[in-house]
Amino acid sequence: MSTIAPVNQPTQPTGPEEGPATAVIKSWKVPIILGVFTVLGFLLMVVFGRTGTSTMVLSTSSDLIQLPDVLLPTLPTGIVISILLAAITGLSAWMVQTRRKVPLWLISVFAVLLLIGFLTWASADERIPVPGLLFGSLSLAVPLIFGALGGVISERVGVVNVAIEGQLLAGAFTSAIVASITQQPLLGLLAAMVAGVLVSFVLAAFSIKYFVDQVIVGVVLNVLVTGLTGFLFSELLAPNAATLNQPPKFERINIPLLSEIPIVGPVFFRQTLIVYIMYIAVAAVYFGIFHTKWGLRLRAVGEHPQAADTVGINVTGTRFWNVSLAGAVAGLGGAYFTLGSVGAFGKEMTAGAGFIALAAVIFGRWDPIRATLAALLFGFASNLQNVLSIIGSPVPSEFMLMLPYLVTIFAVAGLVGQSRGPAASGKPYIKS
Amino acid sequence: MLASPFRCVVSPGRRATPGRHLNRIDTMKLELRGITKRFGALVANDDINLTIEEGEIHALLGENGAGKSTLMNVLYGLYRAEEGEILLDDVPQHFAGPGDAMAAGIGMVHQHFMLIPVFTVAENVMLGHEQVKAGGRLDLAAARTRVREISERFGFDVDPDALVESLPVGVQQRVEIIKALSRDAKVLVFDEPTAVLTPQETDELMNIMRQLKAAGTSIVFITHKLREVREVADRITVIRLGKVVGTASPTASNEELATLMVGRAVDLTVDKAPATPGAPALVVTNLTVIDPLGQILVNDVSFDVKAGEILAIAGVQGNGQTELTEALMGLQPRVVGEISLDGTSLRGHSVRQVLDAGVGFVPEDRTRDGLVGGFTIAENLMLDRANKLPFVKRFNLQLSYLADFARTKVAEFDVRSQGIETPVGRLSGGNQQKVVLARELSRDLRLFVAAQPTRGLDVGSIEFVHERIVATRDGGTPVIVISTELDEVAALADRIMVMYRGRIVGIVPGDTPRSVLGLMMAGETPAEGAAA
Numbered sequence: 036m037s038t039i040a041p042v043n044q045p046t047q048p049t050g051p052e053e054g055p056a057t058a059v060i061k062s063w064k065v066p067i068i069l070g071v072f073t074v075l076g077f078l079l080m081v082v083f084g085r086t087g088t089s090t091m092v093l094s095t096s097s098d099l100i101q102l103p104d105v106l107l108p109t110l111p112t113g114i115v116i117s118i119l120l121a122a123i124t125g126l127s128a129w130m131v132q133t134r135r136k137v138p139l140w141l142i143s144v145f146a147v148l149l150l151i152g153f154l155t156w157a158s159a160d161e162r163i164p165v166p167g168l169l170f171g172s173l174s175l176a177v178p179l180i181f182g183a184l185g186g187v188i189s190e191r192v193g194v195v196n197v198a199i200e201g202q203l204l205a206g207a208f209t210s211a212i213v214a215s216i217t218q219q220p221l222l223g224l225l226a227a228m229v230a231g232v233l234v235s236f237v238l239a240a241f242s243i244k245y246f247v248d249q250v251i252v253g254v255v256l257n258v259l260v261t262g263l264t265g266f267l268f269s270e271l272l273a274p275n276a277a278t279l280n281q282p283p284k285f286e287r288i289n290i291p292l293l294s295e296i297p298i299v300g301p302v303f304f305r306q307t308l309i310v311y312i313m314y315i316a317v318a319a320v321y322f323g324i325f326h327t328k329w330g331l332r333l334r335a336v337g338e339h340p341q342a343a344d345t346v347g348i349n350v351t352g353t354r355f356w357n358v359s360l361a362g363a364v365a366g367l368g369g370a371y372f373t374l375g376s377v378g379a380f381g382k383e384m385t386a387g388a389g390f391i392a393l394a395a396v397i398f399g400r401w402d403p404i405r406a407t408l409a410a411l412l413f414g415f416a417s418n419l420q421n422v423l424s425i426i427g428s429p430v431p432s433e434f435m436l437m438l439p440y441l442v443t444i445f446a447v448a449g450l451v452g453q454s455r456g457p458a459a460s461g462k463p464y465i466k467s
Numbered sequence: 468m469l470a471s472p473f474r475c476v477v478s479p480g481r482r483a484t485p486g487r488h489l490n491r492i493d494t495m496k497l498e499l500r501g502i503t504k505r506f507g508a509l510v511a512n513d514d515i516n517l518t519i520e521e522g523e524i525h526a527l528l529g530e531n532g533a534g535k536s537t538l539m540n541v542l543y544g545l546y547r548a549e550e551g552e553i554l555l556d557d558v559p560q561h562f563a564g565p566g567d568a569m570a571a572g573i574g575m576v577h578q579h580f581m582l583i584p585v586f587t588v589a590e591n592v593m594l595g596h597e598q599v600k601a602g603g604r605l606d607l608a609a610a611r612t613r614v615r616e617i618s619e620r621f622g623f624d625v626d627p628d629a630l631v632e633s634l635p636v637g638v639q640q641r642v643e644i645i646k647a648l649s650r651d652a653k654v655l656v657f658d659e660p661t662a663v664l665t666p667q668e669t670d671e672l673m674n675i676m677r678q679l680k681a682a683g684t685s686i687v688f689i690t691h692k693l694r695e696v697r698e699v700a701d702r703i704t705v706i707r708l709g710k711v712v713g714t715a716s717p718t719a720s721n722e723e724l725a726t727l728m729v730g731r732a733v734d735l736t737v738d739k740a741p742a743t744p745g746a747p748a749l750v751v752t753n754l755t756v757i758d759p760l761g762q763i764l765v766n767d768v769s770f771d772v773k774a775g776e777i778l779a780i781a782g783v784q785g786n787g788q789t790e791l792t793e794a795l796m797g798l799q800p801r802v803v804g805e806i807s808l809d810g811t812s813l814r815g816h817s818v819r820q821v822l823d824a825g826v827g828f829v830p831e832d833r834t835r836d837g838l839v840g841g842f843t844i845a846e847n848l849m850l851d852r853a854n855k856l857p858f859v860k861r862f863n864l865q866l867s868y869l870a871d872f873a874r875t876k877v878a879e880f881d882v883r884s885q886g887i888e889t890p891v892g893r894l895s896g897g898n899q900q901k902v903v904l905a906r907e908l909s910r911d912l913r914l915f916v917a918a919q920p921t922r923g924l925d926v927g928s929i930e931f932v933h934e935r936i937v938a939t940r941d942g943g944t945p946v947i948v949i950s951t952e953l954d955e956v957a958a959l960a961d962r963i964m965v966m967y968r969g970r971i972v973g974i975v976p977g978d979t980p981r982s983v984l985g986l987m988m989a990g991e992t993p994a995e996g997a998a999a
Contacts, residue, residue, distance in 0.1 A: 326603075326604050326605055327599070327603045327604065328597040328599055328603070328605060329603075331586075331590060331594060331597060331605060332594070332597075334583070334585075334586075335583050335586070335594050338583045338584070338585055338586075339582070339583045339584070342580075342581035342582060342583055342594075343583075343594070343595075344545070344564075344565060345543070345545070345565045345575070345577065345581040346565065346566075346569070346581070346594050346595030346596075347564060347566025347567075347569055347570075347595050347596075348566075348594070458584070458585075466545075
C-alpha cells in the first residue's frame with residue numbers, strides 16, 4: 036500500500052547542523068479507508084435511503100434558553116452528505132498523489148459528516164435528543180477516563196497496566212459494600228481507591244520486584260478480580276442485597292449559570308460529584324505529568340530508567356508508588372459504576388471497560404488530555420448504540436452492540452499510525 | 468537501611484556526611500583502596516588501589532573487559548564492592564547510590580549517555596535536582612540559565628531547549644558534562660568518551676578536558692586507545708584482568724603501553740601483501756534506504772568492490788553504514804536503486820536468497836543478530852544451512868555429521884570452549900565472533916561483509932579476526948569491512964569509503980592519512996586528486 040517517492044533530488048552536501056534528510060512515503064491508507072466508508076455511506080444513505088424527516092432536539096425541557104429543533108429531510112441530506120464524503124475522499128487522494136500529508140482535521144470533518152448522515156438516516160421520522168445523547172456519552176465515558184488516566188500514569192512510569200479492568204471492578208465492588216454499610220458515598224469512593232491500590236500493589240510487586248512479565252500479571256489479575264468479586268457477589272451480596280448492596284448514589288449537582296448554557300450546560304454541569312472530581316483529575320494529571328518535578332521524574336523513569344538511576348532517582352520506588360497511584364485513580368472509575376450510575380454492584384459489571392480504557396491510552400498517545408478525548412469518543416459510540424435502539428433504528432441491535440468496539444479497533448489500528456510510547460514501558464529495570 | 472558495602476568502614480558515628488563539608492573546597496583528591504568486586508565466580512576488580520590527585524588527568528588504560536568500567540561504577544555508587552574503601556580528601560565515603568556519589572562531588576560521563584532522548588537539554592540537566600516555583604511548577608527558566616552559564620564558561624554552544632535526540636553525539640556528550648558540572652562535580656569520570664566521536668570531536672574533547680583541569684577539576688579518563696592517553700593524560704594506570712598491572716607516564720611509547728595492557732608483546736600492525744584487485748564484483752548503483760517515517764538513511768549511494776580487495780567503510784556510528792549493510796543483505800524493506808553481484812541483481816531478494824548467492828555476513832551486534840545465545844556452538848554453526856544437505860536429510864538433522872563439522876571448525880578457528888555442546892551465550896566475545904566467522908567463511912563466498920568485526924574484542928581475538936579477513940581477501944573474494952575505528956580501517960583497507968549522513972563523502976586509497984579521514988568523517992569532501 037505504500038510506495039516510495041523518487042528521492043533522486045539534487046544531492047547537495049548538507050551542512051553539519053542540518054537535520055536528517057527525509058523522503059515522503061506515499062501512503063494510500065487514508066484515501067482507501069475514506070473511500071470504503073464513502074461507498075458504505077452512499078449505499079446506506081442513498082441506495083437504501085429512507086424517506087421522511089429527521090428531527091434533532093437540541094434543548095431539554097428544563098433549559099432556560101430553549102433552542103428550536105432542527106429538521107432534516109432524510110433522503111436529500113443523505114445525498115448531500117454522500118457527495119461531500121466523495122469530495123473529501125477525492126481531495127485526500129489528490130493530496131497523497133502530490134505528496135502532501137492528509138491533515139487530521141480533514142479526517143475529523145469526514146467522520147463528523149458520516150456521523151450526521153448516519154444519524155439522519157437512522158432517525159427518519161424520529162426525534163434524536165442531542166443533549167441526552169451527549170450526556171449519556173459522558174456518563175459512559177467517566178469510568179473509561181478514570182481508567183485511562185490510571186493507564187497513562189502507569190505506562191508513563193514504565194509499567195504496562197493491563198489490570199485496569201481489575202482495578203475498575205475491585206473499585207466498583209468495594210465502594211458498593213462500604214457505601215452500603217456506612218451509607219456514606221464519600222467513604223465508598225475512598226474505599227474504591229484503596230481497592231484499586233491493592234490491585235496495583237500486586238501488579239507492582241510482581242512486575243517491578245520479581246520482573247514477571249507485566250502483561251501476564253495484568254491479565255491474571257483481571258481474571259482473579261473477576262472471579263473473586265463474582266464469588267463474593269453470589270455468596271455475600273446477592274443474599275444480603277438490602278444491607279450490603281444498596282449503596283446511596285451521589286446526587287446530581289447543578290452548577291449555577293454554567294448549567295444553563297445551551298447544550299453544553301446540561302451535558303457537563305448537571306453531573307454528580309464523581310464527574311466533577313474527574314474534571315479536576317484530568318487537569319491535575321496533565322499539569323502534574325508535564326509541569327512538575329513529580330512528572331519529570333515519572334517520565335524519566337519510564338523513558339530511560341538507568342539514566343534516572345544515575346542522577347539519584349529511586350527507579351523502583353518511583354515505579355511502585357506511581358503504579359499504586361494509577362490504581363487509586365482507576366478505582367475511582369470503578370466507584371462510578373456503583374455510586375454514580377447503576378446504584379448496585381453486579382457480576383462483571385465493568386464489561387471490558389478497562390480494556391477500552393487501555394485502548395484510549397494508546398489512541399491518546401499516552402497524553403492525559405488526548406486519552407480523555409479518546410475515552411469520550413468510545414463513550415459516544417456506546418451511547419449512540421443505546422439511543423438508536425431506543426428510538427427503534429432499522430439496524431439490528433446485535434450489530435449496534437459491536438459499534439463501540441469497531442470504533443476502538445479502527446481508532447487504534449487505523450488512525451494512530453506511528454506513535455511512540457514511553458521507551459521503557461513494559462521493560463523491568465534490572466540493576467546489574 | 469542497606470548493609471555496609473565495604474568491609475572496613477569507619478564507625479557510624481564518625482561517618483562522613485557526603486558532600487556537606489566538601490562543598491567549600493574547590494579541588495578534591497580521590498583515593499580507592501583495595502577495591503574488590505566480584506560477579507559470581509568472576510573477579511572483575513581485584514584489590515585495586517588508585518589515587519587521583521587534585522586537578523590531574525588520570526588515564527585508566529585497559530582492554531575491553533579488563534574491569535575499568537566496573538571500577539568506576541563502584542566509585543559512582545552503581546555497584547557495591549565486596550571489599551575496599553573510597554576516600555575523598557582522606558575521608559572514607561559511603562555511597563549507597565549515585566545520588567550520594569554526586570552529592571560528594573563525583574560526576575560521570577557514561578559511555579552510553581545517560582540522557583533521556585525525548586527531554587530537552589534543560590530538562591535533562593535539572594533531572595534529579597529540580598528547582599520548583601510556587602505551586603509546584605518546574606522552574607525551567609532557572610535550569611536554562613544554568614545550562615547557558617556553564618555552556619558559556621567552556622564555550623560549548625548548547626541550546627538548552629533543544630531535544631536531546633535531535634543533537635549530534637558530540638553535543639550530547641557536552642550535555643552530559645554540563646549535567647555533571649551543574650552538580651558541582653570536582654572529580655569527573657569519562658568512560659570511553661571517544662568511542663562515538665569523530666577525530667575532530669575527539670580533539671575538542673581533549674581541549675575541554677584540559678580546560679576543566681585548568682579550572683581545578685580532577686579527571687579520570689577511561690579508554691583503551693593509546694594515542695589519546697598519551698596526548699592528554701598526566702598519569703596512566705594500566706589495568707589487566709581486574710588488577711592494576713602498572714603505571715606509566717605519558718612519555719611511554721605505544722608499544723610499551725600495549726605490552727603492559729595485553730600482558731605480552733603485541734604487533735599493532737596487520738601483515739598484508741598489496742592487493743591484487745580483479746574485476747568489480749559487487750556493484751551498487753544509486754542505492755537509497757528509507758525508514759518507516761520517511762527519513763533517508765542511505766542517500767543515493769554508488770560504489771563497487773573488486774574481487775580480491777578490502778573496501779573499508781568508515782564513518783562515525785549512525786551515518787548509514789548499518790542500513791547500507793542491511794540493504795545488501797536484504798534486511799531492509801524500503802530500498803531504491805540497484806545492487807548486483809557478479810552481474811546478478813540482489814535487490815529485493817530475501818536474506819536466504821542473498822546468502823545462497825554466496826554472501827557471507829558478520830553482523831555488527833553478534834549477540835543480537837549473529838548468534839542464538841541459548842543454542843550450542845554446533846547448532847549455531849549450521850544456522851545458515853539448517854535446511855540443506857548434508858545437515859538435514861528429508862526431515863532429520865544429521866547430528867553425527869554436524870558434530871564432525873563443528874569439531875573441525877572449532878579447531879580451525881581456535882574457538883576456546885568446553886566442547887561443541889557449549890551454549891554460545893557462555894563464550895567470551897572473542898570466541899563468539901570466531902563462531903560467527905567460522906560459519907560465514909565455511910560457505911563458498913562471492914562477497915564477504917563484516918560489520919564492526921572486532922567491536923569489544925580483546926587484542927588476541929582482534930589479531931585473529933584481522934588475519935582471517937585478509938586471508939579471505941587473498942583468496943580472491945571481495946570484502947567489505949564496516950568499522951568506526953580508524954585504526955582498524957587503516958590496518959585492513961585497500962580502499963576507504965567514508966560515509967556521512969547517509970552519503971558517500973569520498974572513496975580514497977587505503978593509505979590516506981588519519982587527519983584527512985577525520986575531516987571526511989565530519990562531512991568535508993576530500994581535496995582534489997585524493998579520490999581513488
